[in-house]
Amino acid sequence: MNFIALRMLMSDRAKYFGLIFAFAFSTFLLQNQVSIFCGIMKRTGSQILDVTDAEIWVMDKYTEYFEQTKALKDTDLSRVRGVAGVDYAVRLFKGNPTARTLAGKFASTFTLGVDDSTLIGAPRKMLLGKWESLREANSIIMDQAGYMLLFPGEPLELGKVLELNDHKVTLVGISNASAPFVSFPVIHARYSEAIQFQGRERNQLSFVLARAQPGVSPKELARRIEEQTGLKARTTAEFAWDCVVYYLKNTGIPVNFGITIAVALIVGLAVSGQTFYMFTVENLRQFGALKAIGVTNQRLVIMVLLQALVAGAIGYAIGTGMAAAFFQATLNGMATRGIILMWEAVAGVAVLMAGVVACVSLLSVRKVMVLEPASVFR
Amino acid sequence: MKAPSSPDAVRCAAIRKHFGENDARVEVLRGVDFGARLGEMTFLVGPSGCGKTTLISVIAGLLDPTEGQLEVLGHAHAELKPADRVVFRRRNLGFVFQQYNLLPSLTAAENAAVPLIADGMKRSLAVKKATDLLGRLGLGNKANAMPKTLSGGQQQRVALARALVHEPRLIICDEPTAALDHKTGESVMELLATAAVAPERAVIVVTHDNRVFHYAHTIAHMNDGIVTHVENTPSRNSIAH
Numbered sequence: 061m062n063f064i065a066l067r068m069l070m071s072d073r074a075k076y077f078g079l080i081f082a083f084a085f086s087t088f089l090l091q092n093q094v095s096i097f098c099g100i101m102k103r104t105g106s107q108i109l110d111v112t113d114a115e116i117w118v119m120d121k122y123t124e125y126f127e128q129t130k131a132l133k134d135t136d137l138s139r140v141r142g143v144a145g146v147d148y149a150v151r152l153f154k155g156n157p158t159a160r161t162l163a164g165k166f167a168s169t170f171t172l173g174v175d176d177s178t179l180i181g182a183p184r185k186m187l188l189g190k191w192e193s194l195r196e197a198n199s200i201i202m203d204q205a206g207y208m209l210l211f212p213g214e215p216l217e218l219g220k221v222l223e224l225n226d227h228k229v230t231l232v233g234i235s236n237a238s239a240p241f242v243s244f245p246v247i248h249a250r251y252s253e254a255i256q257f258q259g260r261e262r263n264q265l266s267f268v269l270a271r272a273q274p275g276v277s278p279k280e281l282a283r284r285i286e287e288q289t290g291l292k293a294r295t296t297a298e299f300a301w302d303c304v305v306y307y308l309k310n311t312g313i314p315v316n317f318g319i320t321i322a323v324a325l326i327v328g329l330a331v332s333g334q335t336f337y338m339f340t341v342e343n344l345r346q347f348g349a350l351k352a353i354g355v356t357n358q359r360l361v362i363m364v365l366l367q368a369l370v371a372g373a374i375g376y377a378i379g380t381g382m383a384a385a386f387f388q389a390t391l392n393g394m395a396t397r398g399i400i401l402m403w404e405a406v407a408g409v410a411v412l413m414a415g416v417v418a419c420v421s422l423l424s425v426r427k428v429m430v431l432e433p434a435s436v437f438r
Numbered sequence: 439m440k441a442p443s444s445p446d447a448v449r450c451a452a453i454r455k456h457f458g459e460n461d462a463r464v465e466v467l468r469g470v471d472f473g474a475r476l477g478e479m480t481f482l483v484g485p486s487g488c489g490k491t492t493l494i495s496v497i498a499g500l501l502d503p504t505e506g507q508l509e510v511l512g513h514a515h516a517e518l519k520p521a522d523r524v525v526f527r528r529r530n531l532g533f534v535f536q537q538y539n540l541l542p543s544l545t546a547a548e549n550a551a552v553p554l555i556a557d558g559m560k561r562s563l564a565v566k567k568a569t570d571l572l573g574r575l576g577l578g579n580k581a582n583a584m585p586k587t588l589s590g591g592q593q594q595r596v597a598l599a600r601a602l603v604h605e606p607r608l609i610i611c612d613e614p615t616a617a618l619d620h621k622t623g624e625s626v627m628e629l630l631a632t633a634a635v636a637p638e639r640a641v642i643v644v645t646h647d648n649r650v651f652h653y654a655h656t657i658a659h660m661n662d663g664i665v666t667h668v669e670n671t672p673s674r675n676s677i678a679h
Contacts, residue, residue: 064541071542434495434500436539437612
């Protein structure tokens with residue numbers, strides 16, 4: 061009987077394609093918006109995740125996310141180093157000085173000052189130059205997106221000179237840093253120089269980056285640091301997640317995306333539900349004839365579910381294909397770099413669409429179940 | 439679920455059927471006594487709204503009677519569980535509807551094969567069997583045609599093939615000629631009389647069309663929810679036993 065169900069479904073081309081379009085459009089929108097949302101949220105912690113040399117971030121105890129820093133005292137570094145289980149601890153400065161090119165182009169930047177001696181926190185993914193070149197005096201490394209913003213249309217090239225708070229610096233490397241939440245150029249410099257780029261304050265130490273000794277878990281060490289210094293200590297993953305949570309709680313981004321996702325779900329459900337219900341109603345006479353002939357209710361329900369499932373599966377596959385094509389097309393764009401179709405979105409939307417298919421089938425199943433087979437004689 | 443042999447394919451005694459309750463209650467069958475014999479074509483005739491369709495729906499097991507005794511092919515309706523009734527109907531009954539009720543997305547042969555497929559027969563085998571039957575009914579060259587490309591008479595012949603393909607012992611036809619012109623209606627009735635009527639099978643035909651009454655072995659006249667009288671037509675002989 062399954063082939064009969066599928067023939068019935070596909071014979072009404074207009075409704076069949078309408079149904080598939082509704083499922084596909086809904087799938088595309090859901091996967092697209094969920095992935096973009098997660099990608100943007102992930103950016104809130106991207107500079108944290110880019111630091112692979114350290115496992116623990118130590119900061120003022122009221123710090124909630126990466127952008128919000130209150131300078132620590134220089135002595136805090138020594139206190140962290142004194143905690144049992146710390147393999148090493150180094151300084152990290154974070155500031156937003158304005159960079160200006162000789163041509164006059166300028167932009168606020170995301171400047172990170174890494175430990176002078178170890179260069180822990182320096183970018184490890186380099187497109188041009190070496191991160192070790194930061195040891196040279198007045199040198200900086202800038203990310204590719206920042207370079208393209210400050211030197212539009214110019215090929216990637218080292219040796220460019222910029223001004224950072226009246227300090228002349230030379231570009232010694234171009235990194236492939238993860239995109240930050242705001243589209244500022246990401247600059248890495250040595251700590252001692254980076255603090256000069258920012259207006260002078262009494263304290264300049266933004267973070268202490270620490271690593272646990274072998275045998276001590278980062279989580280345990282973070283707990284010890286908090287206990288002994290009164291500062292806040294988070295593992296890299298925890299701190300990145302803190303940033304996501306902060307933006308989720310304190311910005312309208314989740315609401316905006318949530319509305320789009322809800323609309324996609326509701327429109328998908330309404331359009332596909334209505335189309336499928338109309339399809340079933342228009343085929344009631346056929347279902348009635350089958351019922352009269354002796355096809356059981358159970359079999360008819362399977363036929364209806366199969367019809368909804370096939371339309372849903374085809375629509376889902378097309379929608380996923382559309383979403384994959386979209387992210388493939390935007391993968392290399394500077395503004396959209398790093399935002400990909402997440403497998404979690406693909407899997408999650410599959411579950412959602414299965415729910416939509418179930419809801420869509422529900423009314424039709426009921427209609428077929430209560431259908432009086434004697435109606436075929438009328 | 440093979441039915442025991444009996445000259446009476448259908449026996450209805452004091453069948454009542456009403457719809458709705460209280461003020462909305464409508465009594466459609468008001469104590470019907472009716473019978474149809476194996477090997478015969480029994481016509482059920484009467485004015486619109488007299489209860490013919492309700493009666494065949496009850497006989498087919500599509501509606502439950504409110505009161506009365508019903509026996510179809512030796513099985514008491516009341517003793518069959520609902521699930522068994524569906525299987526019983528699938529294996530023992532064939533239907534010809536006024537509006538054919540063919541599935542527009544299936545070919546003529548596939549339409550005719552539906553009862554076999556519904557009963558679990560492999561699709562290719564069922565379609566082959568249906569194609570052979572269509573050939574015997576004069577539609578051999580239309581087996582792969584879609585219903586919309588067939589004339590009304592051809593569609594009704596496909597419907598007849600669907601009613602016969604699983605060799606049921608009772609065929610119920612609801613106004614089989616109502617949607618056809620006289621000539622086509624005659625040919626369909628002729629086919630019904632020759633192909634459907636068999637010693638181990640009963641055919642019940644509901645019709646308004648008095649131009650085809652001469653095909654009947656027995657005519658039961660209904661009016662206002664009861665069978666008023668039954669006449670045996672002298673022109674045809676029963677082929678039962």
